Amino acid sequence: MKLPFSKKEKQIKSKKEKKVKVRTIGKRKKSVLFLWILLISSLAFGIYKNFTAIDQHTIHEREIIETKIMDTNAIESFTRNFVKDYYTWENETEALEERTKKLTNYLTEELQALNVDMVRDDIPTSSTVQGINIWSLTEEKENTFSVIYSVQQKITEEKDSTLTSSTYRIVLYQDDQENLVITQNPTLWNQPEKSSFTPEQVESNGTVESETVEEVTVFLEAFFTSYPTATEQELAYYVKNNALPTIEKDYIFSELINPVFQEQDNQIKAWVTVKYLNETTKATQLSQYELILEKDSNWMIVE
Structure with missing residues (x-):
């Protein structure tokens, strides 16, 4: 038969049954809270940068040089025909009028007027072209070209004849249809001369038996x-x-x-x-x- 517990026994049993407290580090602890804040801030910053960052790429610039092939045949032919007609004349009225008419095929109206008195009606000489050398053809600007040329002439006065040679520069304009017109009158120029360059002389170096x-x-x-x-x-x-x-x-x-x-x-x-x-x-x-x-x-x- 069990006897009722005494008051003292009840106190002892109560102490034994009392749970032992376990100390834990909770979410509210300041240091843990700080770590959580740091983690969340880092995550938020990473997401922000992912959406706002500008992609950076190394840009390699490459210069492309395009070679422009220019067909100069038309300009050269036009120039040769002009030179032949411009520097050929006879001391006869009919021949001089024919020359003036031919020049309208090459010169602007302004230059036609400028050249009216180049060969006078009473000129004592006749001229024939013996040779034409084109030294250079340069594109000065879009559709505008300069040509440097030399012309050899046979000048006849009465029964005497002499040969003369001069160099000139003209400027031409070529339109989109490739038609040509001279915009600057033949102007005295200089022609290329012999260069003073001397190539290095090659000599045997004793390497061949x-x-x-x-x-x-x-x-x-x-x-x-x-x-x-x-x-x-x-x-x-x-x-x-x-x-x-x-x-x-x-x-x-x-x-x-x-x-x-x-x-x-x-x-x-x-x-x-x-x-x-x-x-x-x-x-x-x-x-x-x-x-x-x-x-x-x-x-x-x-x-």
Whole structure:
């Protein structure tokens, strides 16, 4: 039979049954709250940047140079025809009137009026064009071109004749239909002269042995002897890669003049002047070649 608990026993049992408190770090703790705020802020900032960021790419700029091919045939032909008519005259009224009429095909109305007194009715000379040289053709601006040319004239006065040569510059306009008109009168100019440039002289540098020099010399003498009259099939025995064209002319080989040889990358580079006699003109022809040779079973010109 169980006896009722005494008051003291009840207190002891109550203490035993009382749960032990467990200390936890809750969401309200300041440090944890700070971490949550930091995490949320970082996430929000990342989303914001994702929507607002501007993509950055490395831009590689490439300059494209377009080559403009200009057909100058029309301008050159127009200029030659003008020069012939402009610098040709006779000291006769009818011929001078015909010249004035021809010039209307080239000059603006203003220039036609300007040139009325160029050749007077009482001019004592006659002129014929002997030759025309066009030195340059330049596009000054869109549809406007300048041409520099020389004209050789035979001037006759009574029974005396003299040759004269002068250089001029004119300006032409070409419209969308490619029609041409001269907008600036022939103006005295200067023509190109001989340049003072002297190319560097090539010399043998001792890289080719004397035995090889003799072999190559014999080969070139044999080749250039047959070269002028050689057909394409015959040329194939001496030349690769169409390094030299067929000539098929009546030239007689005379000699090689001062050939120079250098060894480059197991090949022989040769600079040679070839002396020929032209059977037709009976004049001497001196042809200069810069060749590259190599040896397989025999010597060949490869470039």
